[in-house]
Amino acid sequence: MAQLRTLARPYAKAAFSAAQDQKQLAEWSEVLTVAGQITANEDIRQLLASPGTEEQKKADMILECVGDNVTESVRNFLMILAANRRLSLLPEIAALFNTYRADFERTVDIEVTSAYELTDEQQQKLAQALSTKLERQVSLAASMDKSLIGGVIVRTGDMVIDASVRGKLTKLADALGS
Template identity: 40%
Template sequence: MTQALTLARPYARAAFAVARDDNAAAAWSDALAFSTRIAADPQVHPLLGNPGLTRDDAVTLLVPPDAGAHYLDFIGLLATNGRLVLLPEIAGLYEQLRADDEHVVLATVTSATELPEDEVAKIRDALKRRFGREVELETGIDPSLIGGAVIAAGDVVIDGSLKGKLARLQSALAH
C-alpha cells in the first residue's frame, strides 16, 4: 500500500495541476471516480496489468464519454507506463489535493450504529471549529466498535469508541 501511494503521488499531483489550470477540478474528480469504478470491476481489474492491453484500448475502456483531451492523455500515460492499477490511489490523493486547495477537510465518522443527522451536524460543526475550514463528512458503521465513534480527518484520529477505550484500559492495566 505504501509503495502504491508513493508511485501514485506524482500522477495525482500532475493530474490536479492540469485540472486546476483548466478550471476543471470537479470534472476530473468525476472522471477519476468513473475510471476507478471501472478499474475496480472484478472482470476488468485483471486486464489492467496485462501487457496486451494497448493504450487506445485502455482509454476506450476507462475514459468517460464527456472527458476532455487532457484526461484522455492522462489515462493514456498511465496505460503506457503500466500504472493503471494505481487508479484508486491516484483518485484518493487527487481528492485530498482538491480538498486542500478548496480549504475543505475530508473527515470520516465511523460508529457502532447509524448516527442521527443532528449528531452528524454537531460533529461537523465541532470539526469546522477545530480546523477552521469547511468539513466534508462521510459516515460509516462498524458494529465491532461496540459503542461510540471514531473520527478520522486527515492525520487526526479521535477514537471515542468503547472498543478503543477498552483497549487503552487493557494497555494501562498491563503496564
C-alpha cells in the first residue's frame, strides 16, 4: 500500500497543480474519485493488468464509464497514466488529490460515533467546537453504536478521539492489569 502511495504521489501532485491552475478543483476531484472507484473494482483491476489490451483502450474504457463531464486536461492526464501503465494507481491518486484539496480548502471530514442518536443541535455544537480546535471547516457524519455505552468517538484521517465509556473502561482495565 505504501509503495502504491509513493508511485501515485507525483501524479496526484501534478493533477492537483493542473486543477488549481485551471480553478477546477471540484471537477477534477469528481472525475478522479469516480475513476478511482471504477479502477478499484476487482474485474476492472484484472482488465487493467491484462497485457492483451492496449493501454489507450483501457483509458478510453475508463473515460467512457466516467461520463461526459471530462475536460480535455483530465482526458490528457488519464492518457498519460495509460501511457505510463499507471491506470491502476487511480484509487490512490484520487485519495491523495482529495487530501491535497481538503488541505488547500481548509476542510476536514469527521466521523462521529455515539452511543445515542445526536440531535441536530448537538451535531452543530460539536462541529463548531471541532472547527475551532482544528481551524478548519468541518463536515460531520454521525452514526450510532450502542456498544459504546455512552460518550462519543471522533475520527478524522489518522486522528481518533475516544471519549466513550467503553474506551475509558478499556483504559482503566489496562491500567489495572499493568
